[in-house]
Amino acid sequence: MISHSLPMQPDTCGYWFIVNHQQLYWPPEQQSLALMSMGELVALFGEPEQSGSLGELNGQAAYYWVLNDQRDDEDNWLSPRQLLAQGDGVFELAARAVQVALFLQTHRYCGQCGSAMHLVSWELAALCHRCGHRCYPRIAPCVLVAVVKDDQLLLARSSRYKAGFFSILAGFVESAETLEQAAVREVKEEVGVDIDQLEYVGSQPWPFPHSLMTGFIARYVGGAIRCQPNEIEEAHWFELDALPEVPPVQTLSGQMIARVQQRILGNKKAT
Ligand SMILES: [Zn+2]
Structure with a gap:
């Protein structure tokens, strides 16, 4: 604490x-x-x-x-x-x-009544002494999804990325939504593809400004790639031994890409 x-x-x-x-x-x-x-x-x-x-x-x-x-x-x-x-x-x-x-x-002022907020001494929280409104640091959960089809991985380039740089899909969790529902919805919205068999990989705090990234590997079920306008510039299926520039392994998305790569290429070698 x-x-x-x-x-x-x-x-x-x-x-x-x-x-x-x-x-x-x-x-x-x-x-x-x-x-x-x-x-x-x-x-x-x-x-x-x-x-x-x-x-x-x-x-x-x-x-x-x-x-x-x-x-x-x-x-x-x-x-x-x-x-x-x-x-x-x-x-x-x-x-x-x-x-x-x-x-x-x-959180200097109360979002409910506008009075000055005071910090609570036993936990990290801001409290309004006038109306009792209490706030905690904001954390925004976000899902990262690595969609796999046979020996291929779906990677997309967001409009915020430089040319040639790709990553797995990402999106914020909405109110009253599970992480799994958010993963299915985001993939459908961003690239028009259906997924199942979600496998939780891990999480990483991401302070830009207050996200909590959670990672899933998922299986491609169907649908052709159709990029969401203003969000995804391009998206493709990449062979796992011929990936473009992707995030570094210090990031959760980089770790997930490396894990999919090891798993699929390792299986290929074993057979
Ligand atoms: Zn208040």
């Missing part, structure tokens, strides 16, 4: 994830985070807008430190996406830090 209310002293020491407008302080020469005291941070950045506990990193306490001010050293700040390859849970804590910062920034 994340607690944001901790008795912080100038000598409180740990790993600090410093967030400014959804970016993390990570100077170009920095290889990994260094242990620092709160006093050192105040000397470097001034008082934070918010700070609190994030969890643990390498057996040491990890904290967030939210600035949200104007800074002129933009080379020293990067998106958590650029920390994907950092091991030891650094990406996960970075993802949590930017999501907590966004929650705090967007």
